[in-house]
Amino acid sequence: MSCFEQAPLGGMKAALAGQESVxxxxxxxxxxxxxxxxxxxxxxxxLLVLVHTAAACEFGPVPYRVTGIVCRMTKPAxxxxxxxxxxxxxxxxxxxxFPNITGERSVRLLGxxxxxxxxxxxxxxxxxxxxxxxxxxxxxxxxxxxxTAFFKGTLTYGYAGAWFLQLFHSVDFEIESSIxxxxxxxxxxxxxxxxxxxxxxxxSFHKLTLHLQGDxxxxxxxxxxxxxxxxxxxxxxxxxxxxxxxxxAQVLANFVHDLAANxxxxxxxGLDISLASDPLIKANYLESHHKGxxxxxxxxxxxxxxxxxxxxxxxxxxxxxxxxEHILNSLASAAxxxxxxVMTISGKxxxxxxxxxxxxxxxxxxxxxxxxxxxxPEGTVVKSLVxxxxxxxxxxxxxxxxxxxxxxxxxxxxAAYAEKKLILRPSDSRTEFKVFKxxxxxxxxxxxxxxxxxxxxxxxxxxxxxxxxxxxxxxxxNSKGLHLFEIRNPEIITRKGYLIVQxxxxxxxxxxxxxxxxxx
Numbered sequence: 061m062s063c064f065e066q067a068p069l070g071g072m073k074a075a076l077a078g079q080e081s082v083x084x085x086x087x088x089x090x091x092x093x094x095x096x097x098x099x100x101x102x103x104x105x106x107l108l109v110l111v112h113t114a115a116a117c118e119f120g121p122v123p124y125r126v127t128g129i130v131c132r133m134t135k136p137a138x139x140x141x142x143x144x145x146x147x148x149x150x151x152x153x154x155x156x157x158f159p160n161i162t163g164e165r166s167v168r169l170l171g172x173x174x175x176x177x178x179x180x181x182x183x184x185x186x187x188x189x190x191x192x193x194x195x196x197x198x199x200x201x202x203x204x205x206x207x208t209a210f211f212k213g214t215l216t217y218g219y220a221g222a223w224f225l226q227l228f229h230s231v232d233f234e235i236e237s238s239i240x241x242x243x244x245x246x247x248x249x250x251x252x253x254x255x256x257x258x259x260x261x262x263x264s265f266h267k268l269t270l271h272l273q274g275d276x277x278x279x280x281x282x283x284x285x286x287x288x289x290x291x292x293x294x295x296x297x298x299x300x301x302x303x304x305x306x307x308x309a310q311v312l313a314n315f316v317h318d319l320a321a322n323x324x325x326x327x328x329x330g331l332d333i334s335l336a337s338d339p340l341i342k343a344n345y346l347e348s349h350h351k352g353x354x355x356x357x358x359x360x361x362x363x364x365x366x367x368x369x370x371x372x373x374x375x376x377x378x379x380x381x382x383x384x385e386h387i388l389n390s391l392a393s394a395a396x397x398x399x400x401x402v403m404t405i406s407g408k409x410x411x412x413x414x415x416x417x418x419x420x421x422x423x424x425x426x427x428x429x430x431x432x433x434x435x436x437p438e439g440t441v442v443k444s445l446v447x448x449x450x451x452x453x454x455x456x457x458x459x460x461x462x463x464x465x466x467x468x469x470x471x472x473x474x475a476a477y478a479e480k481k482l483i484l485r486p487s488d489s490r491t492e493f494k495v496f497k498x499x500x501x502x503x504x505x506x507x508x509x510x511x512x513x514x515x516x517x518x519x520x521x522x523x524x525x526x527x528x529x530x531x532x533x534x535x536x537x538n539s540k541g542l543h544l545f546e547i548r549n550p551e552i553i554t555r556k557g558y559l560i561v562q563x564x565x566x567x568x569x570x571x572x573x574x575x576x577x578x579x580x
Contacts, residue, residue: 117249119337127336127366128352130373130382134345135194137378137565142192142202149190149204149241152308153182156300158213161292173217177292180213183234195244196343199260204241211235211293215272231273235293238267243305252334253317254348256309261302265294323540329394330355331387344375352383354390359397361390367557374562377551381561385435388559392442393430401427401444403528405521420453421462425525428466435554439474439487445494448521465513466495471522477550480543482534484526489518 120126158180165173188206195201216230244260268290317333324331332353340347347370353361363386373380395401405423431444450463471489475482491514498509537543550563 117252117335124337124349124366124368126351126364127349127368128363128384128387129331129333129350130347130368130380131350132345132347132373132380132382134375134378134380135343138192138194138200138346140378140566142190149187149207149305150185152301152304153185153207153209155308156182156297156304158296158300161296163292175215175217178214178216180211180293180296182209183212184208184210194341194343194346197341199247199341200245200346202243202245204243207239207241209237209239211237233273234271236267236269236271237265237297239297240264240266241301245309247339249335254313254335256306256313258306258309259302261298261305263294263298263301268294323542326536327398328356329391329398331391340370347373352387354387354394356394356397359394363390372555372558373560377562378564379562383559383561385433385557385559388433388435388440392433396427396430401431403525405524420455421450422453423448423450425521435559436472436556437554439472439554440559441470441472443468443470460499462499464495464497465493467517468492468494469517469522473526474554475552477547477552480534480538480547482530482537484530486522486526489522491517 160180161177163175165175186208187204188208189204191203191205193201193203212232212234214230215233218229240263242262242264243258246257246260248255248257270290321330321333324333332355333350335349336351337349339349349368351363353363355361363384366384366386368382368384373382403425405425406421425446425448428445428447431442434441434443445466445468447466448463449461451459451461453459469489469491472487474485474487476485477483493510493514496510546566548564548566550561553560553562
């Protein structure tokens, strides 16, 4: 080992080691800011959850056969989400960890010069333009143009002359750069969910100018290190920034998948959103297909006759969800098994018995079998065998059951979503009595009572049940964060065997960050 290697380069490493203690303190602050920055990967994260390539997953030969849920995002939605790209790229640059760099160069008359770059970080960043393109059957291409970035750090150098004179100097530097960034996001299926590969990432430098502190250092020094720093920093930037983007893409893909899985789960009842088939990546939309099987304790859900076809959805709205009739039937079965289809009614609506105060009567309503749901152009048709038991509570006496009946009810419901609330409108209903027992002392005959009760069920009972379901479902959706999104002109359209939800949306700048911070 030469004297120079023992002294200047070894001393350089020691000098940088002293600076690393300062660097570590700064790193702690940067670490605290890391997750907040990562939250801003809105464009990549939301697009990633929609599509994948099936490199690591195997699907059956019949397209869409087991598809229960479909999500389609059209080009206008992708363009809207791309507005978040500037903040995403800023986070990637700022969160990239630039390592200390050491090396040596030979300089005439001066001998070998050892140098080191430390504390490299982004000082300022601005982005002029961001574009997104959907490359059919390939990838999502994001082009970031005219990124102006200023980097700062410390340049430490030392050299040995002919008499082994050892001198060390440190000078702050700033680098002004103009960069174009191209990200080609490949999407793949791993363990039946979306995984992202954003490693196809390129940085093109249009400008890279070194400014030493006050530009007072010798001209030869600036010239020497300008060439070196230009080459080295280009390499480091490409490696570290692209690595950070790839990391954020994978984190957000996993996060959005977990977020979606949580949205379709309530306690023991949930939906399996594993991918069901290869995606469609067209020039005008992205589309993903999910199994949508109901998961509940030991309940076994099987689905293999989906009627989905891409032609069932259009491209006029920003976002589409397609749901199979099978999903709604399975959810109803799980709700029945979980004993959720039970309610009580009391108050004025039960003032039907002469001489009995309505304050002293309670009706229990429950489903005897799991409801059958059929999706038709007229709406969602629900058919259920329901039991009703009415008890009165005479003062000082034991509760007395005065009426028990079982009836098959068929009701058609039209659904809408407005002002962040779910709205259910019964449009048609039919009731057929199966069992009727009345122990109360009533003046009318049984048939008159049945006619009266049938009218009460249609006019009061069904609207009352629906009035309980509406806020319960709205509250459930809001607990998953649906109310945080600005949904415009949503439509819920029923067809024979399936349901379509189509909508436009706007994306407030602060919403993604706040929402994802809560998620983490």
